[in-house]
Amino acid sequence: MAKPTAAGRALRAAADLVWPxxxxxxxxxxxxxxxxxCREELLGPVSRREAGAPRLVPADSGPAxxxxxxxxxxxxxxxAIVAWKRQGRGELELEMRRAIARTAEAAVRVLAPVSLDIAVVPVPSRLVRRFSRPGGGTAELALAVAEALSGAGLKAGLADVLSRAAGSHEQAGRSLRQRAAGREGTTGVRRPPPAPCLLVDDVLTTGATLLDAERALGRAGCQTLGAVVLAVSPAGSRNTGRTPR
Ligand SMILES: [Zn+2]
Incomplete structure (x- = not known):
């Protein structure tokens, strides 16, 4: 199928605000x-995908x-993710919630025995602030994860405990190194979560945000089990436009 032009997509996006x-x-x-x-692309095989995120894979071959x-x-x-974050189309939000819940259910089967308590912690989203859209963002995703894990019989609850320090830099247009530096130490913990944490974010790029969140939680005395995200930036294929398999 021919891909729509950027102008065509913008027009459609505007029209879809009125009538999707x-x-x-x-x-x-x-x-x-x-x-x-497209749903099939969003709901691909659930797997560990941190290998392309330079901040999450230690150079000393320690555990990622x-x-x-x-x-x-x-x-x-x-x-689809950009459209969801910018426009918040209600049905699209449902698709994103389903996708992240499915991923979390698969992750927890690997991470934890059924009896373990899990605090589901959303990573504060810069894009919600940027686009000033009420609701949505990582808090909605984390709520979907908490509900799915509770439904699966785990003692899981939403723990919206992280904050981003004022003055943390916007990341658009910055290099990977600048992004990493801009995020260093910008995450705070408002109160310690009551259980080991599963972080929830929308997109993984360098991993700097997740690493910062894990370190902040660690300083507050909390263990982080890992993270679930909607999608992972394919590090080795950014310029090809192709999805790696
Ligand atoms: Zn499609």
Whole structure:
């Protein structure tokens, strides 16, 4: 299928605010928020995908910080996530909540015995602030995770305990090194969560944000088990536009 132009996508995005009639990933005309193909891309195999995030894989071959996801942040999935974050289309939010809940259920089967308590901790989202959209963002995702894990019989609860220090830099247009430096030490813990933590974020790029959150929680005396994200930036294929397999 021919890819829609940027101008075409912008027009459709504007029209969809009034009456959603296109897939948020590929622009296909349809009544729902995502076509079957784009949903399939979002709901790929749940697996550890931190290997391309330089901040999460130590140079000394120590254990990496585990991050589970079901999608790569590219092409249709990238457009769908951006549309969700900017426009908050209600049905699209449901798709994102379903995707992250499915990932968390798979991750926890690996991470923890069923009896373990889990605090589900959203990583504060810079994009919610940037686009000033009420609701949405990582808190909604974390709530979906907490509900899914509770439904699966775990003692899981939402623990919205992290804060981002004022003055943490906007990351758009900055290099990876600048991004890492800009995020160093910007996360605070408002109160210690009551159990080992599972972090929830929308997109994994360098891993600096997750690492900062883990360190902040560690200073507050809390263990972080790992993280779940909607999609992972494919480090080795940023310039090809292709989704790695
Ligand atoms: Zn589509």
């Amino acid at each position: 009639a296109h897939c948020a990933g590929c622009g296909l005309e349809l009544a729902g928020p995502l076509c079957a193909n 910080f585990p991050v589970w996801s079901s999608a790569w942040y590219a092409d249709e999935v990238r457009r």
